[in-house]
Amino acid sequence: MSKNKNTFDAIVIGTGISGGWAAKELCEGGLKTLVLERGRNVTHITDYKTANAEIWELDYSNKSSNEDIEKQGKQARTGFVTNQAYKHWFVNDLKHPYNETKRFDWIRGYQVGGRSLTWGRQSLRLSDLDFTANKKENIAIDWPIRYKDIASWYTYVEKFIGVSGEALNLPQLPDGHFSPAFPLNCVEQEFKNKIGENYENRFLTMGRFANITGKSVHENRHACVNRNRCMRGCPLGGYFSSNSSTLPAANKTGNMMLRPNSIAYEIIYDDEKKKATGVKVIDTLTKVVYIYYAEIIFCCASTVASTSILMQSKSKRFPNGLGNDSGELGHNLMDHHFRVGATGTHSGFKGVGYENTRPTSFHIVRFQNLGDEKSKKEYLRGYSFQGAASRRDWKHLIKELNFGLELKESLKKQGPWRIGIIGFGECLPYHENKIVLDYNKKDEWGLPTITFDCEFKENEKRMRVDMKKEAIEMLTKAGFSDVKGFEDAFVPGHAIHEMGTARMGNNPKTSVLNKNNQIHNVPNVYVTDGSCMTSSGNQNPSLTYMALTARAANHAIQLFKKQNS
Structure with missing residues (x-):
C-alpha cells in the first residue's frame, strides 16, 4: 500500500468517550480522519447481544x-465485571496481562466504543x-485552564449527549444544560x-446522567424508558455512547x-x-505492521493505554518517550476512592410499592473544604455521595418454617425500605x-506490559474516616434506623476513573x-x-474528558486550516 493511500488529515487513536468525540469533531470540521481501535467492531443495536435477554435466558442465571473468573480474574476482584450479561465488554486478563507492584484493578473494554458502552453515565x-x-495548596502543579475556559464546551457537549438533571446554583458543582431529572x-x-432541615450547606439532588429524558431531540436516539440495562448496550440509544x-x-x-483490530503502539x-508524522499499528488478527500518516494525531486510547503509547x-x-521532557510521563496516576x-x-x-428499573442514583454535592472556615477539615479536598433507596424483595422471607399459605401471602408484600449512600x-x-x-x-504482539505502582495515602485515609462518619450522621439525623457504616476495598482502579x-x-519542565x-x-x-x-x-470525570476533547479538536481544526490555507 502506498504512502498516499495511508495518509489522512488526522488520526484518532481510540473510540471510547474521548476518541468518539475527537472523531466527530474532526470529521465535521472537514478533516479526513482515520480512527483506530485495538478491539473488535461493535455496531450499534446489532451487536448488543444480551440487551433484551431475561435473567433466565442467561447462562448460570447471570x-x-x-472459567469466567479465571479469564477475568483481576477484573473480577471488583465484583461486577464477569456476569453473563456484559462480561463480553471486558478483556481477558490472561490475553491482556499487566503487572502490579501494588494492587491496581485495571478495568478495560477493547472494542469499538470502549468503555462508553459500560460507563456509569454520571455527567458532572x-x-x-x-x-x-493545586495552586492554592501548593500541591503538584497548577492547571493551565480555569472553569471559564471550558464552561462553553461543557454546554456544547451536554446539548449533544443529553444530560438529565436539576439546576442547583452551587459554585462547587456548576449547573449545565439539562433535560428533566429522573424523579x-x-x-x-x-x-x-x-x-435540608438538618444542614445549611448540604444538598441532595438526582444525579446528572447522560440518559435522555423529556422531549429533548437527539438524532437516531430515543428517550430512556427505564430498562436499567445500560451496561448491556441500549438499542434505543437512551444513554450516550460513542456507538450510538x-x-x-x-x-x-x-x-x-x-479501522478496528488495530493496536496503535x-x-x-x-x-x-x-513534529509527529504518523502512527505505527499492529493488526491484531494478522500481526502485520502498518504505518499511517497524518498532520494531526489525537491520542484518546484511555489514560494508561495513551501513556503507554x-x-x-x-x-x-525524545529518548524517554514522546513529549517526556519533564520526566512526568507515567507519573501522578490518580483514581477516585470510594466504597465507603x-x-x-x-x-x-x-x-408505596417499588420497582427497580430507574437507571440513575441520587447525588449529595460536596460539602467539605469549600474555602470557608466552617467546612474546613483536617484533610485536603473533598468528596460527594451517590445513593439510592429501595425496598428489599421477597428473598429475605424464605425460611425453613415459612411455607404454604403463609409463604404465598408474604410473597405478595415488599420488604422494608432500605437506603445506601456511598462516597x-x-x-x-x-x-x-x-x-x-x-x-x-x-504480550502476544511483542509489546511491553504495564506495571502499576500506585496507592492511596494518608490524606485519602483521613478523608474516608470523615466520609463514613458523615454518612452515618446524615442517615441517623434523617430518622433512619439500623444505620450501619461500611468500608470495603481501598484499591486504586475500582472507581474506573484512572487519570x-x-x-x-x-x-514544559513539569508537565506533558x-x-x-x-x-x-x-x-x-x-x-x-x-x-491529561x-x-x-x-x-465523575467523563464529561470533562469530552469537553476538553471538543475544545482541543476545535483548536486542531483551526490550526490545520491555517497551515493549509
Missing part, C-alpha cells in the same frame, strides 16, 4: 462461571474549586427534605475511516520536521504513583501537555483522555 462539571486547588422516590425525597452518538455523527460526514516523530514512542529527540458510606432502614411508606473522594496527584513499561514481559499520567500544565491538550514540544499531537488531568476532583 452468575460468573469458574468540575469547578474553579477544582481547577485552582426521586418517596424515601429519597424524605431524605432530601431531612438533609459520536461515531455515527462522524461517519455521516463521509470523512471517517474506522508508536507515534512516529520526525527529528528534521520537528507515548512511552513507547522513542526517538533521538452507610446504610439504613426506613419504617414508613409501607403502602466518592478525591485523590491527590502523587508523583510516585506511576506506571512503567516492562520490556522483559511482553493523570500525561498531565496538563503551563511549564499545554492548555490546549497539545504535547508541549510536539504541538500536532493532542492527548485528551483521562491522562492535573488533579482529579471528586466528580
Whole structure:
C-alpha cells in the first residue's frame, strides 16, 4: 500500500468517550480522519447481544462461571465485571496481562466504543474549586485552564449527549444544560427534605446522567424508558455512547475511516520536521505492521493505554518517550476512592410499592473544604455521595418454617425500605504513583506490559474516616434506623476513573501537555483522555474528558486550516 493511500488529515487513536468525540469533531470540521481501535467492531443495536435477554435466558442465571473468573480474574476482584450479561465488554486478563507492584484493578473494554458502552453515565462539571486547588495548596502543579475556559464546551457537549438533571446554583458543582431529572422516590425525597432541615450547606439532588429524558431531540436516539440495562448496550440509544452518538455523527460526514483490530503502539516523530508524522499499528488478527500518516494525531486510547503509547514512542529527540521532557510521563496516576458510606432502614411508606428499573442514583454535592472556615477539615479536598433507596424483595422471607399459605401471602408484600449512600473522594496527584513499561514481559504482539505502582495515602485515609462518619450522621439525623457504616476495598482502579499520567500544565519542565491538550514540544499531537488531568476532583470525570476533547479538536481544526490555507 502506498504512502498516499495511508495518509489522512488526522488520526484518532481510540473510540471510547474521548476518541468518539475527537472523531466527530474532526470529521465535521472537514478533516479526513482515520480512527483506530485495538478491539473488535461493535455496531450499534446489532451487536448488543444480551440487551433484551431475561435473567433466565442467561447462562448460570447471570452468575460468573469458574472459567469466567479465571479469564477475568483481576477484573473480577471488583465484583461486577464477569456476569453473563456484559462480561463480553471486558478483556481477558490472561490475553491482556499487566503487572502490579501494588494492587491496581485495571478495568478495560477493547472494542469499538470502549468503555462508553459500560460507563456509569454520571455527567458532572468540575469547578474553579477544582481547577485552582493545586495552586492554592501548593500541591503538584497548577492547571493551565480555569472553569471559564471550558464552561462553553461543557454546554456544547451536554446539548449533544443529553444530560438529565436539576439546576442547583452551587459554585462547587456548576449547573449545565439539562433535560428533566429522573424523579426521586418517596424515601429519597424524605431524605432530601431531612438533609435540608438538618444542614445549611448540604444538598441532595438526582444525579446528572447522560440518559435522555423529556422531549429533548437527539438524532437516531430515543428517550430512556427505564430498562436499567445500560451496561448491556441500549438499542434505543437512551444513554450516550460513542456507538450510538459520536461515531455515527462522524461517519455521516463521509470523512471517517474506522479501522478496528488495530493496536496503535508508536507515534512516529520526525527529528528534521520537528513534529509527529504518523502512527505505527499492529493488526491484531494478522500481526502485520502498518504505518499511517497524518498532520494531526489525537491520542484518546484511555489514560494508561495513551501513556503507554507515548512511552513507547522513542526517538533521538525524545529518548524517554514522546513529549517526556519533564520526566512526568507515567507519573501522578490518580483514581477516585470510594466504597465507603452507610446504610439504613426506613419504617414508613409501607403502602408505596417499588420497582427497580430507574437507571440513575441520587447525588449529595460536596460539602467539605469549600474555602470557608466552617467546612474546613483536617484533610485536603473533598468528596460527594451517590445513593439510592429501595425496598428489599421477597428473598429475605424464605425460611425453613415459612411455607404454604403463609409463604404465598408474604410473597405478595415488599420488604422494608432500605437506603445506601456511598462516597466518592478525591485523590491527590502523587508523583510516585506511576506506571512503567516492562520490556522483559511482553504480550502476544511483542509489546511491553504495564506495571502499576500506585496507592492511596494518608490524606485519602483521613478523608474516608470523615466520609463514613458523615454518612452515618446524615442517615441517623434523617430518622433512619439500623444505620450501619461500611468500608470495603481501598484499591486504586475500582472507581474506573484512572487519570493523570500525561498531565496538563503551563511549564514544559513539569508537565506533558499545554492548555490546549497539545504535547508541549510536539504541538500536532493532542492527548485528551483521562491522562491529561492535573488533579482529579471528586466528580465523575467523563464529561470533562469530552469537553476538553471538543475544545482541543476545535483548536486542531483551526490550526490545520491555517497551515493549509
